[in-house]
Amino acid sequence: xxxxxxxxxxxxxxxxxxxxxxxxxxxxxxxxxxxxxxxxxxxxxxxxxxxxxxxxxxxxxxxxxxxxxxxxxxxxxxxxxxxxxxxxxxxxxxxxxxxxxxxxxxxxxxxxxxxxxxxxxxxxxxxxxxxxxxxxxxxxxxxxxxxxxxxxxxxxxxxxxxxxx
Amino acid sequence: xxxxxxxxxxxxxxxxxxxxxxxxxxxxxxxxxxxxxxxxxxxxxxxxxxxxxxxxxxxxxxxxxxxxxxxxxxxxxxxxxxxxxxxxxxxxxxxxxxxxxxxxxxxxxxxxxxxxxxxxxxxxxxxxxxxxxxxxxxxxxxxxxxxxxxxxxxxxxxxxxxxxxxxxxxxxxxxxxxxxxxxxxxxxxxxxxxxxxxxxxxxxxxxxxxxxxxxxxxxxxxxxxxxxxxxxxxxxxxxxxxxxxxxxxxxxxxxxxxxxxxxxxxxxxxxxxxxxxxxxxxxxxxxxxxxxxxxxxxxxxxxxxxxxxxxxxxxxxxxxxxxxxxxxxxxxxxxxxxxxxxxxxxxxxxxxxxxxxxxxxxxxxxxxxxxxxxxxxxxxxxxxxxxxxxxxxxxxxxxxxxxxxxxxxxxxxxxxxxxxxxxxxxxxxxxxxxxxxxxxxxxxxxxxxxxxxxxxxxxxxxxxxxxxxxxxxxxxxxxxxxxxxxxxxxxxxxxxxxxxxxxxxxxxxxxxxxxxxxxxxxxxxxxxxxxxxxxxxxxxxxxxxxxxxxxxxxxxxxxxxxxxxxxxxxxxxxxxxxxxxxxxxxxxxxxxxxxxxxxxxxxxxxxxxxxxxxxxxxxxxxxxxxxxxxxxxxxxxxxxxxxxxxxxxxxxxxxxxxxxxxxx
Numbered sequence: 001x002x003x004x005x006x007x008x009x010x011x012x013x014x015x016x017x018x019x020x021x022x023x024x025x026x027x028x029x030x031x032x033x034x035x036x037x038x039x040x041x042x043x044x045x046x047x048x049x050x051x052x053x054x055x056x057x058x059x060x061x062x063x064x065x066x067x068x069x070x071x072x073x074x075x076x077x078x079x080x081x082x083x084x085x086x087x088x089x090x091x092x093x094x095x096x097x098x099x100x101x102x103x104x105x106x107x108x109x110x111x112x113x114x115x116x117x118x119x120x121x122x123x124x125x126x127x128x129x130x131x132x133x134x135x136x137x138x139x140x141x142x143x144x145x146x147x148x149x150x151x152x153x154x155x156x157x158x159x160x161x162x163x164x165x
Numbered sequence: 166x167x168x169x170x171x172x173x174x175x176x177x178x179x180x181x182x183x184x185x186x187x188x189x190x191x192x193x194x195x196x197x198x199x200x201x202x203x204x205x206x207x208x209x210x211x212x213x214x215x216x217x218x219x220x221x222x223x224x225x226x227x228x229x230x231x232x233x234x235x236x237x238x239x240x241x242x243x244x245x246x247x248x249x250x251x252x253x254x255x256x257x258x259x260x261x262x263x264x265x266x267x268x269x270x271x272x273x274x275x276x277x278x279x280x281x282x283x284x285x286x287x288x289x290x291x292x293x294x295x296x297x298x299x300x301x302x303x304x305x306x307x308x309x310x311x312x313x314x315x316x317x318x319x320x321x322x323x324x325x326x327x328x329x330x331x332x333x334x335x336x337x338x339x340x341x342x343x344x345x346x347x348x349x350x351x352x353x354x355x356x357x358x359x360x361x362x363x364x365x366x367x368x369x370x371x372x373x374x375x376x377x378x379x380x381x382x383x384x385x386x387x388x389x390x391x392x393x394x395x396x397x398x399x400x401x402x403x404x405x406x407x408x409x410x411x412x413x414x415x416x417x418x419x420x421x422x423x424x425x426x427x428x429x430x431x432x433x434x435x436x437x438x439x440x441x442x443x444x445x446x447x448x449x450x451x452x453x454x455x456x457x458x459x460x461x462x463x464x465x466x467x468x469x470x471x472x473x474x475x476x477x478x479x480x481x482x483x484x485x486x487x488x489x490x491x492x493x494x495x496x497x498x499x500x501x502x503x504x505x506x507x508x509x510x511x512x513x514x515x516x517x518x519x520x521x522x523x524x525x526x527x528x529x530x531x532x533x534x535x536x537x538x539x540x541x542x543x544x545x546x547x548x549x550x551x552x553x554x555x556x557x558x559x560x561x562x563x564x565x566x567x568x569x570x571x572x573x574x575x576x577x578x579x580x581x582x583x584x585x586x587x588x589x590x591x592x593x594x595x596x597x598x599x600x601x602x603x604x605x606x607x608x609x610x611x612x613x614x615x616x617x618x619x620x621x622x623x624x625x626x627x628x629x630x631x632x633x634x635x636x637x638x639x640x641x642x643x644x645x646x647x648x649x650x651x652x653x654x655x656x657x658x659x660x661x662x663x664x665x666x667x668x669x670x671x672x673x674x675x676x677x678x679x680x681x682x683x684x685x686x687x688x689x690x691x692x693x694x695x696x697x698x699x700x701x702x703x704x705x706x707x708x709x710x711x712x713x714x715x716x717x718x719x720x721x722x723x724x725x726x727x728x729x730x731x732x733x734x735x736x737x738x739x740x741x742x743x744x745x746x747x748x749x750x751x752x753x754x755x756x757x758x759x760x761x762x763x764x765x766x767x768x769x770x771x772x773x774x775x776x777x778x779x780x781x782x783x784x785x786x787x788x789x790x791x792x793x794x795x796x797x798x799x800x801x802x803x804x805x806x807x808x809x810x811x812x813x814x815x816x817x818x819x820x821x822x823x824x825x826x827x828x829x
Contacts, residue, residue: 031400032686032777033686033766033767033775034686034687034688034775037686052552052553053553055549055551060407061405061407061408061551062405063551063552066400066402101547102546102547102548103547103548103549104549105548105549106549106550106551106552106553106554107550107551107553107554107557108548108549108550108554113540113544113546113548114536114548116532116536117532117533117536117550117554118558120528120529120532120533120558121525121529121558121561121562124524124525124528124529125521125522125525125562128520128521128524128525129521132517132521136509
């Protein structure tokens with residue numbers, strides 16, 4: 001329950017306002033401003049891709065690309081700075097994670113702690129597939145081994161049918 | 166007096182609900198029809214009392230009665246009337262009353278239109294439905310009373326969150342609730358069937374129309390929420406994989422699976438265990454959604470004001486209902502094993518495949534939504550699971566399902582012929598392939614995923630058309646004959662085809678806007694023009710403007726194509742006076758199915774403005790597809806054999822229909 005309470009507190013701190021719809025608390029308007037754009041379109045495109053995967057830490061659930069919070073802007077500028085300095089995409093992400101922690105990644109890295117998360121699609125498919133297979137098998141087995149009712153079973157059946165009426 | 170009367174009406178509703186949740190069951194046990202029928206009166210009375218409470222709460226809002234805490238906290242005298250009314254459900258307490266209103270509405274509908282149900286089943290269903298109502302009425306009366314008074318009454322209210330002051334709030338929550346609270350009926354039917362121990366094809370026939378109705382509303386409810394976010398948030402995103410969006414999407418995924426598995430149960434008496442389980446789980450996910458939104462355990466871009474005790478109460482409700490239903494299910498499971506046989510390649514097999522994928526997809530969304538919470542509880546590690554994760558997992562999961570959709574209705578029951586089905590779908594396959602190639606030719610170097618997506622979307626639409634044309638023997642029989650067959654085709658067959666085509670339409674919109682959207686972020690001075698996908702967007706300037714309860718700066722843009730004016734857009738930056746909160750109003754011009762989307766940003770030092778211009782090709786198809794699905798559901802619902810009031814023994818008359826084409 002303590003984690004629940006902690007999460008609740010964090011949420012309250014993060015200024016959750018009563019909302020009923022899929023809407024941001026602080027609406028972001030074209031978060032990215034013209035001044036931030038890099039001159040090199042290829043580099044800018046990379047910056048956008050990276051930004052879409054990084055979480056705005058003070059927002060509810062937005063990427064820094066979508067948020068107009070000052071911190072998101074700082075991070076966007078940081079990403080572009082690193083790109084201009086010649087970093088690869090991985091370098092930039094590693095740099096940001098080193099500073100802000102794994103929490104900043106909207107798609108967590110595959111690892112021991114995210115095994116269940118990333119394994120979920122395969123696990124669900126396998127589990128469901130196995131159940132379906134077992135059902136099919138049993139059904140065909142039922143047909144193959146179906147025997148006529150014994151006298152005992154017939155008696156039980158007629159009793160059941162009478163009960164039902 | 167008005168608030169007290171409303172409060173009293175809720176208490177009366179609770180009393181009725183308590184009676185309704187017990188007396189009819191005594192009647193069922195004793196075989197006393199009079200006692201069973203109290204459920205019908207009870208359901209109607211409950212609905213009347215909750216409606217009265219709701220109407221009185223609306224009245225308090227309309228009169229701006231700030232002596233009521235809830236009104237003071239969420240309203241303002243300067244607010245336009247429509248937002249005073251919609252503000253009723255823009256907060257926790259009021260929306261909970263709406264939640265209960267819809268719960269009791271569905272109960273009342275079953276009471277009114279469930280005349281074809283066996284007396285015992287109807288009484289039990291209504292009693293179970295009433296258990297849910299008791300839980301939520303207790304919750305609202307003891308922790309979330311919307312009628313609490315304030316003394317002395319403040320002169321002015323605190324106003325509703327500005328983003329909620331939109332027509333979206335008027336329609337999105339009621340439809341959404343009608344959807345996911347509507348699944349309570351499927352739950353009540355499942356629990357009632359388990360209690361009575363009679364689970365057969367007839368049960369599936371009775372529960373299907375209700376499930377379909379809830380599903381239709383949930384579909385458009387989610388869709389309208391998506392469109393609202395799209396135009397209100399100012400960057401044209403339409404789905405964010407936000408926890409609260411996921412909370413409404415999970416019941417949709419399982420509800421869709423339920424619709425399909427109930428078909429198998431009705432036609433072939435198979436998948437009974439599974440269908441009952443789905444009915445229980447679908448509503449459990451609705452309850453889980455209610456918990457997630459109102460407890461504040463998840464950081465979401467939209468959640469209700471949070472109070473841990475309220476969260477705890479909903480959690481208890483969730484555990485009691487889900488746990489109780491599942492325990493009952495486990496007890497009865499052994500008694501409902503048998504069912505019709507079928508080969509893996511068959512209509513049933515395809516519906517099992519549908520259920521496999523939809524359930525797995527729902528599981529992935531569930532795990533992704535709750536994972537950060539669970540991990541933090543276990544070892545304190547904080548991670549995020551956002552859109553990139555869901556796009557990477559949900560998308561690939563859905564691909565095989567979408568690919569399989571057109572085959573399903575083409576396969577025969579029990580044992581299908583995949584080769585023959587492929588032949589019947591040949592025209593659709595060719596059409597989809599040509600469409601995919603056309604994209605490659607039209608957009609050189611188009612992303613592979615876009616080509617696959619467009620092909621898939623066309624495949625879904627053409628597949629639906631192929632199904633209908635196969636059934637009416639188009640071009641294989643004389644045209645009048647085909648026409649006669651089309652008229653005689655069961656409406657549910659039309660509904661199926663149309664719904665599948667609707668999925669294709671939505672997929673097409675999603676793929677084209679994701680792959681081919683253009684975005685132009687720039688500074689514009691009055692008189693400047695910019696190009697966007699063949700349109701010329703000219704900025705005429707911006708001027709301040711005063712609204713009823715806000716101030717804004719409105720930009721004026723003229724959009725031309727080949728020098729001819731095709732539309733004008735007036736995006737605005739708005740500040741609400743009471744709260745000081747800023748919002749954005751996008752300027753949107755719809756051309757065909759595509760849109761030019763303009764937003765106005767901050768003023769610049771040189772007198773210009775930051776402006777973002779998007780071109781969103783075929784974006785409206787995303788939502789139009791869901792409307793097609795809604796209409797498809799309505800057509801299916803009007804099918805004589807599915808109609809709620811249809812005669813009990815409709816099954817017996819089916820044989821007299823000479824149509825050799827299998828239904829559904």
